[in-house]
Amino acid sequence: MAGLEYTKNVVWRDLVPLTSWEKAWELVIGLPWLLLSLWCYGEGWWWAGLTCSFYVFLTGLRQSHNAQHYSLGLPRIVQDGVLFALSLLMLASMHAVQVTHLHHHRHCLENEDGEGATARLPWWRALLIGPLFYIRLHVSAWRLARRNKRFWIAGELLALALVLVFTFCFAEWLALRWHVAAMLVGECFTGFFAVWTVHHGCQAHEPGRTQRGRWLNLISYSMFFHAEHHLFPAVPTAHLHELARRLDAANSGVAQPQVMSLAKMVSEAKRLLLLGQ
Numbered sequence: 001m002a003g004l005e006y007t008k009n010v011v012w013r014d015l016v017p018l019t020s021w022e023k024a025w026e027l028v029i030g031l032p033w034l035l036l037s038l039w040c041y042g043e044g045w046w047w048a049g050l051t052c053s054f055y056v057f058l059t060g061l062r063q064s065h066n067a068q069h070y071s072l073g074l075p076r077i078v079q080d081g082v083l084f085a086l087s088l089l090m091l092a093s094m095h096a097v098q099v100t101h102l103h104h105h106r107h108c109l110e111n112e113d114g115e116g117a118t119a120r121l122p123w124w125r126a127l128l129i130g131p132l133f134y135i136r137l138h139v140s141a142w143r144l145a146r147r148n149k150r151f152w153i154a155g156e157l158l159a160l161a162l163v164l165v166f167t168f169c170f171a172e173w174l175a176l177r178w179h180v181a182a183m184l185v186g187e188c189f190t191g192f193f194a195v196w197t198v199h200h201g202c203q204a205h206e207p208g209r210t211q212r213g214r215w216l217n218l219i220s221y222s223m224f225f226h227a228e229h230h231l232f233p234a235v236p237t238a239h240l241h242e243l244a245r246r247l248d249a250a251n252s253g254v255a256q257p258q259v260m261s262l263a264k265m266v267s268e269a270k271r272l273l274l275l276g277q
Contacts, residue, residue, distance in 0.1 A: 006247075006250040006251055006252040006253075007231055007247065007250070007252050007254070009250055010243075010246050010247055010250050010252065011246065012232045012235055012243060012246070015232075015235045015236075015239040015242060015243055016071070016234050016235055016236070016239075017073060018072070018073040018236055018238060018239075022073075022236075022238050023072060023073050023074060025238075026062075026063060026066060026072055026236070026238065027063070027072075027082070029059045029062065029063060029221070030055070030056050030059030030060050030063065030089075033052050033053075033055040033056045033059060034052075034056050034089070034179075036052045037049045037050075037052030037053045037056055037175075037178075037179060037182075038175045038176075038179060039175075040052055041174065041175035041178040041179065042174070042175045046178065049175075049178055049182075050178075050182060053178075053179060053182035053183070053186070054182075054186070056089070056179075056182075056183075057090060057182070057183060057186040058220065058221055058223065059221060060086050060089055060090045061190075061194060061223065062221050062222075062223055062237050063082060063086060064082075064083060064086045064090070064094045064097065064098075065101075065223075065229075065237065066236050066237055067079040067080075067082045067083050067086070067094070067098075068083070068094070068097065068098040068101050068102065069102075069233050069234065071233075071234055071235070071236040072236065073236070080095070080152065083095055083098065083152070083156075084152065084155070084156060084159075087156040087159065087160060088156075088159055088160065088163055089183070090183050090186070090187065091160060091163070091164075091180060091183040091184050091187055092134065092137075092138075092160070092187050092190075093138060093141070093152075093153045093156040093157050093160070094156065095141075095145075095149055095152035095153050095156060096137060096138045096141035096142070096145070096153045096156070097137065097141070098149070099140075099141040099144050099145045099149055099153075100114055100115045100137050100140050100141050100144065101115060103115070103140075103144055104116050105230065105233060108199075108204060108205050108206070108207075108208075108230065109199060109202060109203065109204040109205065109206070110204050110205075114136060114137065114140040115137065115195060116195060116199055117133075118133060118191040118192065118195045118196045119195055119196050119199035119200050119202065120200075121196070123192070123196060123200065126191055126192045126195075126196040126200075127189070127192045129191060130187075130188035130189050130190070130191050130192060131188045133188075133190065133191030134187050134188055134190070134191075138153070138157070141153060163180070164180065167180045168180075194223075197209070197224075197259050198224065198226035198227075198259060199226075201257065202257070207226070207227040207228075207230035207231050207254065208226040208227045208229075208230050209224070209226055209227060209257050209258055209259045210224060210225055210226060210227040210228060210244065210254055210255060210258060210259070211224035211225065211258055211259045212244070212255055212258065216259075217241065221237070222237050222238070222240050222241055223237070224259050225237070225240035225241065225243070225244055226259075227254045228240050228243045228244050228247060228254060231247075231254070
């Protein structure tokens with residue numbers, strides 16, 4: 001990516017700390033969406049509940065991503081606790097995701113980068129392979145993890161099994177079943193939304209794609225500032241918009257390439273459908 005030599009002149013360390021308000025906000029950012037989703041499911045408004053569940057998952061990804069890098073500004077054991085809680089909420093071992101994600105940072109888009117593997121696929125295959133991506137991620141994490149991380153992974157997987165048994169065998173709360181089902185579906189789309197969208201078309205060790213659309217960054221909770229995150233992973237998501245501004249001011253070239261727009265994705269889907277006719 002042209003111009004990345006300018007990044008060495010970008011001031012970023014002042015963006016690492018979070019204020020007390022920002023720390024509190026990061027911890028509860030998904031709670032309103034969770035409560036609203038459960039209420040909608042309880043009222044039978046499944047379509048509204050699914051929309052809220054999408055944001056439960058999105059904000060959970062943001063919280064988990066920050067905790068994986070220990071950038072929430074809290075003691076590490078507290079952030080490990082955040083990952084454990086999110087594992088129960090999102091139905092995947094977040095310490096397993098942490099192991100594969102940090103490996104992804106060290107070997108971005110190399111052959112041994114299991115997390116980034118979907119980025120080398122066409123978008124429709126990245127979608128279809130979603131359930132297999134979910135399984136492979138946990139298998140790969142167990143292989144890569146050290147003893148202390150395996151302890152967390154095993155504990156989270158056991159807790160997840162108990163949640164699933166309770167939800168579908170004992171609990172009669174329909175809203176809970178809707179939530180669990182929505183989170184499992186979300187996990188099957190993670191390889192596409194959290195990996196393919198931000199890395200497709202990139203080469204090994206390129207920082208990835210980014211997004212400069214104000215409204216898209218607003219509704220995506222700044223999760224598409226991915227190139228910025230790869231360049232400075234210690235900077236929390238809450239400050240990536242300012243980091244992006246500084247990188248652009250330094251003519252770093254990070255603003256390109258950008259995440260594929262929804263319109264372009266729909267156009268590509270139509271093209272594939274026409275080819276199949």
